[in-house]
Amino acid sequence: MSQGSEKKISPIGVFDSGYGGLTVLKEIRRLLPGHDMVYLGDNARTPYGTRSFQVVFEYTLEAVKFLFGRNCPLVILACNTASAKALRTIQQKELPHFAPDRRVLGVIRPSVESVARITRNGRVGVLGTPGTVSSLSYPIELEKWSDGKVVSTVQEACPMWVPLVENNELHSPGTDYFVEKNIRSLLAKDPLLDTVILGCTHYPLLIDTIRKFLPESIAVINQGPVLADRLADYLLRHPDIDGRISRNGSTDFLTTESAEIFGSKASLFLGETVSATTISIK
Numbered sequence: 001m002s003q004g005s006e007k008k009i010s011p012i013g014v015f016d017s018g019y020g021g022l023t024v025l026k027e028i029r030r031l032l033p034g035h036d037m038v039y040l041g042d043n044a045r046t047p048y049g050t051r052s053f054q055v056v057f058e059y060t061l062e063a064v065k066f067l068f069g070r071n072c073p074l075v076i077l078a079c080n081t082a083s084a085k086a087l088r089t090i091q092q093k094e095l096p097h098f099a100p101d102r103r104v105l106g107v108i109r110p111s112v113e114s115v116a117r118i119t120r121n122g123r124v125g126v127l128g129t130p131g132t133v134s135s136l137s138y139p140i141e142l143e144k145w146s147d148g149k150v151v152s153t154v155q156e157a158c159p160m161w162v163p164l165v166e167n168n169e170l171h172s173p174g175t176d177y178f179v180e181k182n183i184r185s186l187l188a189k190d191p192l193l194d195t196v197i198l199g200c201t202h203y204p205l206l207i208d209t210i211r212k213f214l215p216e217s218i219a220v221i222n223q224g225p226v227l228a229d230r231l232a233d234y235l236l237r238h239p240d241i242d243g244r245i246s247r248n249g250s251t252d253f254l255t256t257e258s259a260e261i262f263g264s265k266a267s268l269f270l271g272e273t274v275s276a277t278t279i280s281i282k
């Protein structure tokens with residue numbers, strides 16, 4: 001599936017700290033199969049979720065600049081931690097200086113708008129990394145963009161979930177233990193919640209385990225399909241950006257760690273053979 005090194009392409013850049021963004025990439029490719037894509041996983045520096053605001057901002061900015069250097073007119077931060085800690089500053093303070101004609105979009109706003117459409121009682125739970133949770137991005141954005149539909153938001157930081165996914169521990173007693181513990185804690189904060197946001201792009205990979213411990217009546221927001229849908233809509237409304245994205249149906253996979261390891265793990269997540277290239281972000 002990988003191609004494009006000889007041809008000058010201008011793909012959509014999809015960025016995550018590791019493998020989690022593949023859950024978003026998969027859905028984008030489903031909706032926009034002709035658009036070229038380049039996926040960048042900063043596996044050498046994952047996880048981002050336990051790092052400081054400043055460090056996540058710097059790493060994310062480096063990744064965005066790298067992807068612009070790969071000719072991307074548009075970069076998607078398929079990472080809640082990066083969206084929470086870096087997106088706004090990049091959009092408002094950085095882009096106007098070094099790339100006023102390019103765009104960077106994140107995952108939080110589309111997820112919030114989706115919650116507003118789904119919740120019945122306005123009581124929402126957010127599962128995320130410690131960084132996303134402590135940034136308070138979800139409670140703030142839910143209040144701002146849910147059109148008054150969300151009346152209460154509780155959050156739970158799940159520091160072990162990303163390392164479990166990164167190590168392919170999707171079905172194991174250890175994973176059950178940590179997922180159950182965090183879900184119980186979230187439900188104890190609000191036993192009446194009716195919608196839960198998987199506020200980390202790694203978490204859909206744990207959906208079977210999550211569902212074991214979350215009552216069926218609670219709706220779960222999976223960001224991949226939500227984001228892909230919003231992106232398709234965004235491109236329709238912004239033909240200037242859409243027209244600059246090349247269309248050969250290619251996807252390049254880049255990682256800051258071992259290409260071999262990335263290729264084999266990414267194949268597991270995407271269900272297809274993936275050949276990756278190791279790059280240095282700086």
Ligand code: DGL
Nearest residue numbers: 020047048049080081201
């Ligand atoms: N997929 C990233 C997110 O959505 C994982 C963050 C991490 O690296 O800890 O937040």
